[in-house]
Amino acid sequence: MDSILRAAGELVGTELSGPVDLGGSARSTVLRCQTAGGGSVIVKAFGDDPGSLRCFTAEAAGLSLAIAGPEVLGVDPEVPLLVTADLGDAPTLADVLLGDDPAGAESGRLGWSRELGALAAASVHRRAELARLWSRYDKGMPSWEDEPWTARNAAALPVLLGGAGIPCPAGLDEELSAIGTAGGSAYPAFTPGDTCPDNCLITPAGPRLIDFEAACYQSVFLTAAYCRMPFSSCWCVFVLPPGLAAEMEQAYRAEIVGVYPALAGDEVWEAGMRRATAVWTVDATVRLLPRVVEDGPLHRTRRPVPTRRQVLAHRWRTATGLEEFPAIAETMRLLLREVAGAWEAAPLPLYPAFGNRGR
Known part of the structure; x- marks a missing residue:
């Protein structure tokens, strides 16, 4: 801790004290620190394992692009760490969705969608700049764009x-091969990577995105799917009242069509969104199915939170309607019948903020 404070203080030219742990991860330590002048900054220090080093490079490069997130005050690639402006103690979108204020939840979810869309639109012509920033802070790890996760x-x-x-089912290999190339080729734009609701602060000045540890360019459909599903790879997964997910998706789409006019066409948009839904459903299945022998909550400490079985069954049920991918849809039906059929997993309820409204 002392070495982190000392390195961060030297970086920004002031003594730092009173660190408060904001709950980082296995990859990073996140601290709110007081400056000698009475202000505060956020210090994010990373480990030295390969995964942490890649996250450092992504965070430093993504925030330095300066089109979203807190202002970067300094980057030290040697520690490695970065110091950013402090956005305050605002609640996250996850806090709001899990709370009891439906009006605040409605405003927050739409603000989050617009912010993601505006970020994507502003980034379209800056891909080469991110590549240069990645090279500046490179720690020897491949970029997220080069990660063949799909x-x-x-x-x-x-x-x-x-x-x-x-x-x-017959044809599954061909369909999986088709969606396996869906990462960044179709209408690419910048994303912080982990666009889950706990990485969006609902500040008095509007929503502010944080956590750029997986920052990269990817297809806008993969990001927009977080609105439709919602949220594609997150722990904060419940059900929205009818129409609200579509409003989120439209808010994102309205921002991006100005730079990608073809996305105003419903046929183009729908085809991309359904492919992205397939990509994320396969991702959820691969990540979670090996871990459902003994069911458990998706988050270690947050409550309320769904279980792994609840989310998997929900994702599978949604994907049975992917008519463009009949083999994937049939796979999801088989999983529902042969695997989820033996579970006693309750259907996902509404987000708590909307719990007093009808479905």
């Missing part, structure tokens, strides 16, 4: 099905 998931799903005793 292809790896596509290869892993048939293996998991075999382990569960489920035959692969």
Whole structure:
């Protein structure tokens, strides 16, 4: 702790004290520190393992692009750490959705969608700049854009099905191959990477995105799917009242069509969104299915939170309607019948903030 404070203080030219742990992760330590002048800053220090180093490079490069997130006050690639402006003690979108204020939750979810869309629109012509920033802070790890996670998931799903005793429907390999290339080629734009609701602060000045540890360019559909599903890879997954997810999706889309006019076409948009839904459903299956032998909550400390089985069954049920991918849809039906059928997992309820409204 002392070495982190000393390095961060030297970086920004002031003594730092009174560190408060804001709850980082296995990859990083996040501290709110007091400055000698009576203000405060956020210090984020990273570990020295490969995963942490890649997250440092992504965070430093993504925030230094300066189109979203807190202002970067200094970056030390040697420690490694960065110091940013302090956005205050604002609640996150997750706090609001899990609270009891439906008006605040409605405002927060739409603000989050617009902020993501505006960020994507502002970033379209700055991909080369992010690549240069990545090179500046490079710690020897491949960028997230070079991470073949969709292809790896596509290869892993048939293996998991075999382990569960489920035959692969005809055509599944071809469909998985098709969605396995869906990472960044179709209408790419910048994303912080982990666009879950606990990484969006609802400040008096509006929503502010934080956590750029997976910052990269990817297809806008992969980001917009967080509105439709919602939230594609997150722990904070419940059900929205009818129409609210569509409003979020439209808020994101309205921002991005100015730079990608083709996305105003419903056929183009819908095809991309359904492919992204397939990508994220396969991702959830590969991540969570091996961990459902003993069910448990998706988050270690937050409550309320759904269980892994609840979320998987919900994702599978949604994906049975993917008509463009009949083999994937049939796979999800098989998983619902042969795997989820033995569970006693209750359907996902409404987000608590909307719990007093009808579905």
